[in-house]
Structure formats: C-alpha cells, structure tokens
Amino acid sequence: MAGLSARRRSVGVNVGGVIVGGSAPVVVQSMTNTDTADIDATVRQVMQLARAGSELVRITVDRDEAAAAVPHIRYRLDSMGYPVPLIGDFHYIGHKLLADHPACAQALAKYRINPGNVGFKAKRDTQFATLIELAMRYDKPVRIGVNWGSLDEELLTRLMDENAVSPNPISAAAVQREAIIQSALLSAQRAEELGMSRDKIILSTKVSDVQHLIAVYEDLAARCDYALHLGLTEAGMGSKGIVASSAALGILMQQGIGDTIRISLTPEPGGDRTREVIVAQELLQTMGFRQFLPVVAACPGCGRTTSQTFQVLAKEIQDHLSSSMPEWRERYPGVETLSVAVMGCIVNGPGESKHANIGISLPGTGETPAAPVFIDGEKVATLRGADVAEQFKVMVANYIEKKFGHGQKSAAE
Ligand code: SF4
Helix, strand or coil: CCCHHHCCCCCCEEECCEEECCCCCCEEEEECCCCCCCHHHHHHHHHHHHHHCCCEEEEECCCHHHHHHHHHHHHHHHHCCCCCCEEEEECCCHHHHHHHCHHHHHHCCEEEECCCCCCCCHHHHHHHHHHHHHHHHCCCCEEEEEEHHHCCHHHHHHHHHHHHCCCCCCCHHHHHHHHHHHHHHHHHHHHHHCCCCHHHEEEEEECCCHHHHHHHHHHHHHHCCCEEEECCCCCEEHHHHHHHHHHHHHHHHHCCCCCEECCCEECCCCCCCCHHHHHHHHHHHHCCCCCCCCEEEECCCCCCCCCCHHHHHHHHHHHHHHHHHHHHHHHCCCHHHCEEEEECCCCCHHHHHHHCCEEEECCCCCCCCCEEEEECCEEEEEECCCCHHHHHHHHHHHHHHHHHCCCCCCCCC
C-alpha cells in the first residue's frame, strides 16, 4: 500500500507546535465561519472544531475589530484547555492589521497571505514585504495561498500574452494553472529573498475543479519542496462537496502530495461546521494514512435480512464511539484503532466479525434467532432475545475498558 513512506519530501514547518510537512503525518485543519470580532461565538466554534479533532483552525482577520479580538480569543481558548493553533486569514489589509495589532500578530500561529489580493501595482510588493517582515519579526510561518478566484491578474495577463505569440501555445486552462503555480512560487521566492527561511513557508494553490486541482498540485509538487496545504476550494454542499474533495485530495495524497488538508464544505443552513473535520479525518483514515476513530464495519444489507436491527445497531455503535472519542482519547489511549463489525446474516457475518476486534453476526431471515459474538477472532458468546443490541453494546464497552483502560488485559478474558 502506498502510505506515509511514499510521501513527497517537503520541508517541515512548525505551526504553533504542530508540524506540517517533513515526516509528520498529514494535518487536519478547518476554518471558522463566525465573525471573528464576536469573541464568544468564535471561541465556541473553535472549541467545537478542536474537539472534533481539528489540529489547526483558521479564522478570518478582516478588520480592526477582528484583529483586536484575536488575543482575547487565544486567551480564552488557552484558559479553557484548548491550545489548538490559530491561523489568521488576511486579505487586502493584512499588512496594516498586523502592524497595528501586535497582540494579534503574536497570538496567531501562522498568517495566511493571498498574493492575488495583497495589494495592487506598486503597493503589492511593499505590502507583501511588510507582511513577510512582520511574520519574521514575530517568528511566525506563513501560508502563501493562491486561489484562482483571486488570481494575480497582471501575472495571468502577461502569461496569456506570452502564450498568444508562442510557437507552441498551450490551452487557456494550462496557462491559468501556470499562473497559479508561478504566483505561489514567485511569492515564496520573494519571501526567501526578504530573509524568510524555507521552514516558515507553506504553499497552496486552490481551484474548484477536481481535474484542475490534481493537475496544478502535481505540477507544483514537482517544482518545489515547500510543505503543501491541500484543499478543493468552493467544494460545495453535502455529498457533492464530500465526493469532489475526497476524489481530488485522495488522488493527490495517494501520490504522496499534501502535508495538511482542509475540506471546504458549505454547511447546510444551520448545519454543523465540524462536518469538514470529520470528513477530513474519514478521508485520511479510509486511505490508511491516519487513524482517528474506531471503525465500525457494517454490511449494506440485502434480501437475506428483512429487519433493520443490524443497521440500527451499527449506527448506534458508530454514534456512541464518535461522540465518546473526545473523552476516550485521554481515557483509553489507542482506542482509535478499535474495529467493530455489525453484520446482517450468516453469509459474511462470522467471517467479517472474526476480522474485527469485536463483531456480531445477527440472524438473517429464516436463520436461528441467535447472534454469535467474536472477540479477537474467537467466538465468545451467542446472544439471544429481544435485547441482543443492548447486550452487544455492553460487551463493546467491556472490551474497550479491558483492552484500552488502565491495567489492560486480554480483552477475551
Ligand atoms: S452479510 Fe448477509 S445480510 Fe449482509 S449483505 Fe451480506 S448476505 Fe446480505
């Protein structure tokens, strides 16, 4: 299996104690959608994202009130035991906000700079230089984050003009990709000329089309060793956003490309922002790159079972494991490696259950109403009665306590 050993070599960057790139595992990050000036709402959402497992959280810093709120947000999070590093997202006036709000500059763990809107014409170079100099003064890394929605128009126009008179012109889409990559690489080069070291620079080149995203990152990855932040921008809502992001990021990560990821999902109205963290974790776990949550294997069901017992039980166990993880990470070290199987009938039930740490094979239609339970490959019990689901949940809880609790012993004892 292509795994971490196949990762592209990149320079590791320390973001407030979290290493991005180098030999570190791929880092999950997310972004708030609160008004950063609303300290209560932002603290609340950062805590939710951190509890869900976000290892870095980005917040918008778009005006003086937001910049002034940042140190208070940092203080509140620290005092409540949430050290998750905060990244400031700056556009247009980042140079001014960071200069005018030193406590904000200090409280943030990284600054995100978009070279497409850091300033225009002559001001672009001086404002970009100011941002880099401020980052160096506060010893903070930066992400130079290019987005095709705010691409440097001067650079794009120049490359389009050059392409138009080239004897071997390339497609307009390829020119656009080249402009995105050059914007990132030229900005990084400029940052290094200003004195920033390579281990303070992360790059991203986000687009909203899956094929373009794959092409642009493959090219970028081959042309530099900076740590890379991956994300499909404007991925969309619901299953469309999840599938598009997973397809694009999965293909790139399988090639070893990507040191930190964000799944940019549009929440449903009133939806939960933590969804983007869960999807990122599930993607990394599904691909075998990281382990965040116990796995519950459940069969899809078919005509051999007419009851929904196994679906209900699988869902209840998955929900219980997911909701317990914030507490269990401390209490049961290693519990994220647990695997549970909930199967619908005898066809694959016993086999799949034997492969899990603990598994149950429920009776299908016409089968004897008995549910064998397997622990670490051995059949340990046969459950009967109307409360089979409850009995199994107790067995799962006992297994976790024995295997991952203090004074662990053989869970089959
Ligand atoms: S395990 Fe049984 S119920 Fe589940 S999908 Fe396979 S045959 Fe159908």
